[in-house]
Amino acid sequence: MVQSQELMKLSKLGEFGLIENIRKSTFRKSPSVLVGIGDDAAVMKMSPTAHLLATTDMLIEGVHFDLTYTDFYSLGWKSAAINLSDIAAMGGLPRYCLTSLGIPPSVSVEQIADFYRGLNALLRRHQTALVGGDTCSSPKSLLISVVALGEAPASREIRREGARPGDRIFVSGTLGDSAAGLEILKAGSRGRGQGSGVRSREPGVRSKDVKSELRNPKSAVDSLIQKHLRPVPRVEWGRKIALSGCVNAMIDISDGLSSDLFHICEQSNVGAAVYAEKIPISPALRRAAAHLGQSPIHYALSGGEDYELLFTAPAAKIKKILSFGLPVTEIGEITRTRKMLTVDGMGKTTAMRPSGYNHFARSPYTR
Ligand code: ADP
Numbered sequence: 561m562v563q564s565q566e567l568m569k570l571s572k573l574g575e576f577g578l579i580e581n582i583r584k585s586t587f588r589k590s591p592s593v594l595v596g597i598g599d600d601a602a603v604m605k606m607s608p609t610a611h612l613l614a615t616t617d618m619l620i621e622g623v624h625f626d627l628t629y630t631d632f633y634s635l636g637w638k639s640a641a642i643n644l645s646d647i648a649a650m651g652g653l654p655r656y657c658l659t660s661l662g663i664p665p666s667v668s669v670e671q672i673a674d675f676y677r678g679l680n681a682l683l684r685r686h687q688t689a690l691v692g693g694d695t696c697s698s699p700k701s702l703l704i705s706v707v708a709l710g711e712a713p714a715s716r717e718i719r720r721e722g723a724r725p726g727d728r729i730f731v732s733g734t735l736g737d738s739a740a741g742l743e744i745l746k747a748g749s750r751g752r753g754q755g756s757g758v759r760s761r762e763p764g765v766r767s768k769d770v771k772s773e774l775r776n777p778k779s780a781v782d783s784l785i786q787k788h789l790r791p792v793p794r795v796e797w798g799r800k801i802a803l804s805g806c807v808n809a810m811i812d813i814s815d816g817l818s819s820d821l822f823h824i825c826e827q828s829n830v831g832a833a834v835y836a837e838k839i840p841i842s843p844a845l846r847r848a849a850a851h852l853g854q855s856p857i858h859y860a861l862s863g864g865e866d867y868e869l870l871f872t873a874p875a876a877k878i879k880k881i882l883s884f885g886l887p888v889t890e891i892g893e894i895t896r897t898r899k900m901l902t903v904d905g906m907g908k909t910t911a912m913r914p915s916g917y918n919h920f921a922r923s924p925y926t927r
């Protein structure tokens with residue numbers, strides 16, 4: 561029996577340290593496993609021409625979502641979207657999906673029906689079939705686990721580990737919108753629960769003021785909230801990028817730019833310099849950030865849940881990548897020295913730490 565003082569707390573090891581321990585403890589993998597633990601999806605050889613992609617993600621009430629401001633349709637949509645995003649990050653085509661639920665007594669039949677309406681709407685968009693799952697009771701919290709299976713032509717999937725010094729770093733879409741959307745939702749729900757006296761992070765600005773200011777124009781706020789509640793997996797973009805053969809490494813931004821770039825750097829044994837001014841920020845986020853008392857870059861680097869693609873490609877491929885007509889932005893460069901830096905408009909460099917979401921630290925959904 562191990563003495564309690566010898567037991568290590570999960571918070572000391574962190575989510576990624578724990579995954580590394582699990583990875584090290586797995587038995588020798590079969591030759592058909594081409595990519596095991598450590599990438600967005602596992603890759604298995606199915607035939608000489610086709611690879612199977614497999615990924616799973618959980619959503620736990622109080623950790624990943626809060627039912628006071630998340631509707632069941634959006635929850636179903638998002639549960640599927642975040643899994644398809646991992647298939648997209650490998651450049652794969654999603655094909656099949658399984659869903660498992662742990663349902664507490666407080667959830668109704670109608671709410672579960674709404675959940676599946678949202679989930680199926682997202683799956684239908686991507687021609688992905690729901691083929692199974694599991695259903696259990698749960699004493700308190702709603703638990704959701706989704707598995708997504710996809711395919712890619714042999715050896716065309718893009719891993720996290722291929723980045724090379726001199727590669728340019730690209731992201732799709734805009735970053736930080738989802739995190740700001742979450743903050744607006746939280747401010748709204750606190751306001752509802754406790755009156756209007758709850759303050760945002762900016763001294764002297766009340767959440768009610770933030771909300772009413774942001775309501776003008778209302779669509780700006782709604783686009784941030786929408787990005788948080790109903791992210792769109794970049795499946796078509798990921799496939800186009802992967803099949804082009806231009807790209808060396810790719811990941812989806814689920815934990816925040818700094819953390820997900822860190823995964824690419826760690827697994828590729830490289831560093832990175834990101835030009836802060838080049839990070840794509842939406843007009844809606846610029847406006848919201850000013851009222852929420854944070855810089856837009858903070859949300860982009862640390863926010864997470866954008867589900868955009870982050871990828872690297874040799875400089876010689878920039879023209880070709882831009883010719884696809886996808887909304888992608890070059891934001892920096894992969895370096896030989898294993899450090900991550902941000903560079904501001906004056907050329908001043910600052911160390912960039914992986915500051916995105918890490919389980920076993922405090923949850924953003926815990927109020
Ligand atoms: P993502 O954010 O892209 O979903 P994660 O950080 O959740 O990726 O997971 C990183 C890698 O670790 C993936 O290959 C995932 O399958 C694997 N992984 C995470 N948790 C476990 C676990 N408990 N057992 C085995 N593999 C795991």
Ligand code: MG
Pocket residue numbers: 599600645646649811812813814
């Ligand atoms: Mg991922």
